[in-house]
Amino acid sequence: MTTKKNYLRPIDFKHGHIDMTHGAGGRAAAQLVNELFARAFDNEYLNQGHDGALLPFPTGGRLVMATDGHVISPLFFPGGDIGCLSVHGTVNDVAMSGAKPLYLAASFILEEGFALADLKRIVESMAAAARDAGVPIVTGDTKVVEKGKGDGVFISTTGVGVVPDGLCIDGRQARVGDVILVSGTMGEHGVAVMSLRESLEFETAIESDTAALHTLVQAMLQALPDPGALHVLRDPTRGGLATTLNEIATQSQVGMAIEEALIPVLPQVEAACELLGLDPLYVANEGKLIAICAPEVADTLLAAMRAHPLGQGAQRIGTVTQDAHCFVQMSTRFGGRRVVDWLSGEQLPRIC
Amino acid sequence: MKYIDEFRDGDGARHIAAKIAAEVRTDLSYNFMEFCGGHTHAISRYGIADMLPANVRMIHGPGCPVCVLPIGRVDLAIRLALERGVMLCTYGDTMRVPASDNLSLIKAKARGADIRMVYSASDALKLAEQNPEREVVFFAIGFETTTPPTALVIRDAAARAVKNFSVLCCHVLTPSAITHILESAEVRQLGTVPIDGFIGPAHVSIIIGSQPYEHFAEEYRKPVVITGFEPLDVMQGILMLVRQVNAGQAVVENEFSRVVTRDGNLAAQNLVSQVFELRESFEWRGLGEVPYSALKIRPAFAEWDAERKFDLHYASVPDHKQCECGAILRGVKRPQDCKLFGTVCTPESPMGSCMVSNEGACAAHYSYGRFRDIAVVAASASA
Amino acid sequence: MCLAIPARVVELLPGMRAIVDLSGVRKDVSIDLVDDAQVGDYVIIHVGYAIGKIDPEEAARTLALFAEMAQIEAAQP
Numbered sequence: 090m091t092t093k094k095n096y097l098r099p100i101d102f103k104h105g106h107i108d109m110t111h112g113a114g115g116r117a118a119a120q121l122v123n124e125l126f127a128r129a130f131d132n133e134y135l136n137q138g139h140d141g142a143l144l145p146f147p148t149g150g151r152l153v154m155a156t157d158g159h160v161i162s163p164l165f166f167p168g169g170d171i172g173c174l175s176v177h178g179t180v181n182d183v184a185m186s187g188a189k190p191l192y193l194a195a196s197f198i199l200e201e202g203f204a205l206a207d208l209k210r211i212v213e214s215m216a217a218a219a220r221d222a223g224v225p226i227v228t229g230d231t232k233v234v235e236k237g238k239g240d241g242v243f244i245s246t247t248g249v250g251v252v253p254d255g256l257c258i259d260g261r262q263a264r265v266g267d268v269i270l271v272s273g274t275m276g277e278h279g280v281a282v283m284s285l286r287e288s289l290e291f292e293t294a295i296e297s298d299t300a301a302l303h304t305l306v307q308a309m310l311q312a313l314p315d316p317g318a319l320h321v322l323r324d325p326t327r328g329g330l331a332t333t334l335n336e337i338a339t340q341s342q343v344g345m346a347i348e349e350a351l352i353p354v355l356p357q358v359e360a361a362c363e364l365l366g367l368d369p370l371y372v373a374n375e376g377k378l379i380a381i382c383a384p385e386v387a388d389t390l391l392a393a394m395r396a397h398p399l400g401q402g403a404q405r406i407g408t409v410t411q412d413a414h415c416f417v418q419m420s421t422r423f424g425g426r427r428v429v430d431w432l433s434g435e436q437l438p439r440i441c
Numbered sequence: 442m443k444y445i446d447e448f449r450d451g452d453g454a455r456h457i458a459a460k461i462a463a464e465v466r467t468d469l470s471y472n473f474m475e476f477c478g479g480h481t482h483a484i485s486r487y488g489i490a491d492m493l494p495a496n497v498r499m500i501h502g503p504g505c506p507v508c509v510l511p512i513g514r515v516d517l518a519i520r521l522a523l524e525r526g527v528m529l530c531t532y533g534d535t536m537r538v539p540a541s542d543n544l545s546l547i548k549a550k551a552r553g554a555d556i557r558m559v560y561s562a563s564d565a566l567k568l569a570e571q572n573p574e575r576e577v578v579f580f581a582i583g584f585e586t587t588t589p590p591t592a593l594v595i596r597d598a599a600a601r602a603v604k605n606f607s608v609l610c611c612h613v614l615t616p617s618a619i620t621h622i623l624e625s626a627e628v629r630q631l632g633t634v635p636i637d638g639f640i641g642p643a644h645v646s647i648i649i650g651s652q653p654y655e656h657f658a659e660e661y662r663k664p665v666v667i668t669g670f671e672p673l674d675v676m677q678g679i680l681m682l683v684r685q686v687n688a689g690q691a692v693v694e695n696e697f698s699r700v701v702t703r704d705g706n707l708a709a710q711n712l713v714s715q716v717f718e719l720r721e722s723f724e725w726r727g728l729g730e731v732p733y734s735a736l737k738i739r740p741a742f743a744e745w746d747a748e749r750k751f752d753l754h755y756a757s758v759p760d761h762k763q764c765e766c767g768a769i770l771r772g773v774k775r776p777q778d779c780k781l782f783g784t785v786c787t788p789e790s791p792m793g794s795c796m797v798s799n800e801g802a803c804a805a806h807y808s809y810g811r812f813r814d815i816a817v818v819a820a821s822a823s824a
Numbered sequence: 825m826c827l828a829i830p831a832r833v834v835e836l837l838p839g840m841r842a843i844v845d846l847s848g849v850r851k852d853v854s855i856d857l858v859d860d861a862q863v864g865d866y867v868i869i870h871v872g873y874a875i876g877k878i879d880p881e882e883a884a885r886t887l888a889l890f891a892e893m894a895q896i897e898a899a900q901p
Contacts, residue, residue, distance in 0.1 A: 294848065360442055360847035364869070365560075366533075366827045423672050424451040425488020427809040430788075442847050444830040444866055444878055453890045479827065532871070561872030563854065586828065590873045593856050644828045647868060647876035670828075673890055699883035700868055700876045709857045709875065 100124050105205040112199065112233025125209060126229060129216035134192070134227035142227040144192055147251050155182035156247040164211065164241050167281045168296030169375075171244055172214035177301045177375060178326070179248040180222050184303035185322045185378070187258040187310060188250035193219060195246050196230040200239030211242065222301040224248070250303075255317070256310075262320035263341035267409040268387035270380045272305065272394055273298070273402035275330050276358040279372035283365065295357050300376030305399045312393030313386055321381035324374065328432040331370040333379060334417045335431045344412020347429070349422045351406045371432050381409060444699075448671030449487075457676040458492040464683055471497045472635045473682050474772055476619060477584075477642035478505030478800025479670050485805035487672040497679065500634065500772040501805075503618055504642060506583045506611075507534045507798035508770060509725045512758040514611050515540035518580045521609070522546075522554035525751060528572065530557045530565035531580040537797045541758050562594040569598070569606035578747045579608045586644040588612045588736065589709040592716040595738065595745050607747040610738050613723065615645050616653045617734035621725075623661045627773050634772045638682040640675065641667035643697050650705025654693045662691045669697040716742055724757055726794060727767030766793035769802050776803040783807060828870035830878055833861050844869060 100120060110117035127135060134142040146152075159175040176193065183190040195215065199208070219226050252258075281297040302324065310316045321341070325333040330352070338345050354369045362369050376399065382390050387405060394400030410418075417429045465471060475481060481501045484490060490499060503509050515538050522529040529546070536547040536558060550556040555575075559565050562579055569577035581591040591608060598606045619639065627634040641654055646667045654665045664685035668678030678696045685691065695701055716739060723735030738746040747753065760766060764786070765779035776782050776795070786792035788804055795801035799808075831844035831851070840856045844867065851869070855861045858874040867874035 356442075357848045360849040363442065363445070363829050364831075364846060364849060364851060421487055422451060423449055423487040424454055425491045427486065427488050428811060430808050430811075442830075443832070444883060447887055450890075457890065563872060586870055586875065589857050589875065590854075590871055593854070593873070644868070644870060644875065647828075674886075677886075677890060696886070699878050699880075699886055706857060706876055708859065712857070 100205065102205045102209045107199045107201055107203040107205065107208065107233055109201055109233055109235070112231060118231065122231065125212055126231070129212045130219065130226040130229070131216075132225035132227065134225060135229075140228075142192070144227060146191075150251040150253050153183050153186045153188035153250045153252050154247065155179055156245065157182060159244045159246070160240065161282065162240055163282070163285050164207065166285055166297055168277075169299040170211055170214050171242065172211035173218035174297075174299050174375060175244040175246045176215050176218035176222065176224070176226075177299050179246040180224055180301045180303055181324045181375075181378070183248045183250040184301075184306045185258070185324060186250075186252050187256045187306060187316070187319070187322065188252035189307065190222070190224045190248050190250040190303050193224055193226045193246055193248045194228045195226050195244060197232070198239055198243040198245075199231065199233045200241055201233055201236040203239075203241050208242065211244075215244075218301065222303065224301075224303075257317070258319055258322050260321055260323065260337045260340035263337055263343050263381045263409050264320060264383070265343055265409055265411045266384055267320060267381045268384050268405055269334070269345060269347060269407045269409065270382065270387065270391060270394065270403060270405050271325075271330065271353070272302070272378045272380070272400045273376075274353045274355050274358070275325070275374055275377065276354055276362065276369035276372035278375040279329070280358050280361045280365075280367075282373075283367075284361070295355070295361060298374060298376035300399055302376065302378050302399060305378070305394065305397045308397045308400075309380065309390055309393050312389055315386075318383040318386040319380060319390065320383065322378055324378045326375060327373050329369070329371040329373055330379070331368075331417065331429045332432045334429070335415075337379075337381065338412075338415040338417055341409075342415060344410040344415055345407055345417040346410050346420070347407030347417065348420050350420075351404055353402050353404050370429060384408075445671065448669065448673045450673060453673050454492065454676055457673065457680055461497065461676070461680050461683055462494050464680070464687065465494050465496060466687060467496070469496065469686065470635070471637055471683055471686055472500055473497070473638045473640055473679065474500040474502045474622070474636050475640040475675075476502040476504040476615065477640075477645065478508065478798065479643065480640055480668065480675060481505065481802060481805050482800045483670050483672055483675055485809040487675075488809070489672060489675055490810070492676070493679065497683070500636065501769070501802035502622065502639075502772060503725065503728060503770040504584065504615065505795075505798050505800040506587070506613060507538060508766065508794045508801045509613065509618075509727065510535070510538060510582055510611060510794060511724045511726045512540050512760065513724070513756050515546070516758060517753050517755065518578075518609055519544055519546060519549045519554065521578055521747070521751060521753075522556055523549055523552065525576070526555070527576040527578045527751075528555045528557060528568060529578050529580060530559045530568060532560075532582065533558050534798050535580060535582060537791060538794050539791055539797070562590045563597075566594050566598055566603065566606055569603050570601075573605055575605060577606050579606070580611070581608050582611045584613060584615050584642070584645050585648045585713075588713050588717070589648060589706075592712045595716050595742050596712070598745050599742055604744070607745045607750045608738065609747040609753075610717070610736060612717070612736045613725065614734050614736070615642055615649070616656070617731055618725065618728065619654075619657055621728055621731045621734070622771060623657065623663070625771060627771065636663065636772070637686050638664040638666070640678050640682070641665045641693075643668060643670045643674070643701070646695075646697065646701045646705065648706050648709050651693050651695045651701055651703050652705070658691045658693050664691045664694070666694045667697050667701055669699070715739075724755075726760065727770035761792050764793040766795045766803075769795050776806040779803070783811065828868045828875065830866045831869050833863050833865045833867060836861075836863060842874070844874070
């Protein structure tokens with residue numbers, strides 16, 4: 090009698106669900122990693138199969154590292170999902186130092202009972218996002234928590250990149266007189282997500298703007314004879330444009346003067362915000378950046394942004410001012426002036 | 442956006458502002474109370490105060506139903522959720538109102554209470570139908586604009602015999618509040634709060650019409666201009682009040698004529714009177730007990746009245762000693778006059794309801810107007 | 825509690841409901857309180873309910889009133 094070859098029944102991604110064995114570190118867990126994660130993310134570093142990935146690192150330059158947890162609900166929304174969002178988010182965080190992102194790590198906390206079909210969809214979306222960005226997911230981890238202790242899946246991503254010596258782009262670098270630019274229209278991600286939440290459903294063509302911005306950043310740096318003229322880069326995610334500008338103002342100890350009429354917002358986003366009682370200035374973006382630069386390079390930078398697919402809607406929206414109170418002041422379309430403050434608490438839709 | 446953008450036009454605003462400046466008499470001071478929270482918000486958000494001459498002052502009135510909701514009522518809602526295990530449905534604005542024991546609805550949620558934010562009363566009823574094994578209570582607040590939707594939901598719950606649904610009714614009435622202010626010592630006798638006219642509520646008036654305000658104009662000799670919410674509406678309303686004051690007139694005018702009629706929405710009014718009746722008295726934060734100023738559910742709909750169903754008894758809870766919400770709601774003090782403003786009491790950690798709601802005088806001032814309190818903001822370096 | 829927005833009725837639905845459109849954003853709302861609303865009407869929406877209808881003539885009159893201000897201003901020496 091011959092011994093049958095080892096047979097491992099393939100995971101049923103159509104109908105299967107996560108159970109506690111998938112996080113136990115045993116055969117089932119290994120099978121999930123092989124059949125799903127490794128197959129989707131597939132790169133030479135991940136394929137080493139070690140706990141940690143052995144990675145080449147360029148000589149010269151400094152290391153940039155960023156990490157982000159993703160707990161978004163719902164998991165799938167118009168224009169994206171938690172998977173590609175987790176890739177874009179961390180790639181962008183690394184890119185906001187002017188760094189070239191090199192590698193990503195991803196850790197998954199899965200809830201018992203989570204549908205494997207959904208997990209596969211998310212993982213494949215992540216893999217596509219990583220491939221398109223040219224940033225491989227080189228190592229990862231999976232854990233499972235009991236039903237009721239998770240929200241389907243939580244994803245945490247960490248990214249590393251390299252920034253050339255001498256380039257110093259961070260929130261403390263804004264100077265009085267600098268020009269403030271945004272790379273495109275505001276508020277799409279938050280509205281796209283809120284449109285699905287219970288009680289706030291409506292039909293709309295608004296899609297999340299989630300995107301990896303590192304190639305836009307590189308294009309901007311390359312367009313400048315002196316990259317040092319680009320002082321600050323930041324992506325206005327949670328809390329929106331308003332909160333991010335306030336963060337930078339406080340870090341750099343400056344004020345800001347922006348013009349409402351110059352801030353680009355799609356008409357449908359504006360309308361959706363009216364209906365929901367939200368202010369687009371405070372709604373999250375996942376594929377846009379704010380750039381603060383020396384005034385003499387503003388036009389060059391704007392042209393470079395507009396020439397890139399992700400910066401076509403770039404606009405100049407204001408300037409950095411001298412202000413001991415670090416207020417962000419806005420001239421309204423209406424002709425008045427008001428302070429644009431930090432986001433207070435969670436932005437609950439107004440009824441009033 | 443049609444019927445919105447045209448009423449936000451900056452050029453139009455400047456022209457009306459110029460008219461106001463040209464027509465105010467330098468020997469008079471004009472003090473107008475905008476009753477409605479929506480107007481408070483519009484004035485702050487668009488910086489309308491900046492565009493008015495110095496002798497025209499806007500006083501923020503108590504027309505923010507979140508702001509006038511007393512702690513004791515929020516306590517009832519919190520207790521239902523925490524102690525009786527109900528699914529408590531509420532509008533977003535109410536979630537952060539500080540109540541007793543350092544709690545708010547959002548903090549109670551963090552403690553395990555099942556609190557659901559809904560955009561519409563009908564969502565609460567839907568939740569009840571989807572969860573037949575749970576008791577679902579809708580925390581109904583608001584002035585006359587928001588009352589008809591609640592009435593509809595109660596009517597529908599009765600028609601569909603939804604047994605696990607009830608409403609905690611805290612609806613309040615505008616005319617009673619205005620009367621109360623006009624009768625208050627500060628206005629009537631002491632003259633510490635001079636009120637020369639009212640910017641009348643916009644959406645409340647869609648429901649109740651312009652007729653109920655004729656009483657104030659006559660009895661108290663104060664002009665009332667019912668004004669829309671867009672900034673041009675507000676400016677025009679102020680101009681119309683200035684003209685009445687100059688002419689010594691005191692009548693009701695309707696600037697918001699594109700939606701408000703003298704009679705209002707009769708279908709809505711009838712529906713409300715079918716489902717609700719007047720409470721003899723109701724405590725308003727900052728105003729104390731106000732007679733015939735609030736609604737309760739009629740006995741015919743007792744099964745859907747949370748107060749009856751859960752045998753709830755209202756207990757008055759005083760505000761924080763140094764919280765000036767009451768005085769601010771009556772227009773006696775400004776946010777800046779409150780010792781807690783901007784330090785202990787901020788939108789992040791509100792001590793009183795004026796700071797919680799976007800329409801509250803304190804929140805509006807903190808978000809939009811605070812920078813004016815500070816002596817000089819040097820914008821000299823801006824391009 | 826007064827946030828209310830004018831939106832255009834684009835479709836009537838059974839059960840006293842309608843779809844309204846605001847700059848391409850659509851929402852399903854109740855028209856129980858404005859039962860004579862027709863496709864093409866602009867209604868004021870508050871917490872998911874239409875509470876009133878816009879009278880286009882009055883709206884035009886109001887705008888003209890604002891504009892009159894402008895004309896008078898311009899005419900002044």
